[in-house]
Structures are given as structure tokens and as C-alpha cells.
Amino acid sequence: MIRVISYVAIMFLFSGFLMLLIDRKIYITEQRKKEAKAASLLGWVNLACSLLLFGAFFWLH
Numbered sequence: 001m002i003r004v005i006s007y008v009a010i011m012f013l014f015s016g017f018l019m020l021l022i023d024r025k026i027y028i029t030e031q032r033k034k035e036a037k038a039a040s041l042l043g044w045v046n047l048a049c050s051l052l053l054f055g056a057f058f059w060l061h
Contacts, residue, residue, distance in 0.1 A: 010050070
């Protein structure tokens, strides 16, 4: 169970960085403001979820 939490946290971290670094810039260059905001919001939510899961991992471990 603890390994699953760490793997899921890594996936949230990776997808959050991808959304913030790649998706958001693609939408900005295409001048899609709503999609850029959504990608930014979801990227930060993914990073926050990863931090919570890493906290749970270290707390349980």
C-alpha cells in the first residue's frame, strides 16, 4: 500500500509539471486563455495532491 501511494504521488508530480510547463505554454501561444487557465489550475492541483500524498507516504513509512 505504501508503494502505491509513492507511485501515485510521483505520477501526480510528473503530470502537474507537464501541465504547467508544456500544456499551458501551448495554449498561451495559441491564444486560448480559458484552456491555459484550466491547465494552470489543474497543474497546481496535481502538484498539491502529490505533496499531500508524499506527506502521507512519509507519515506512514
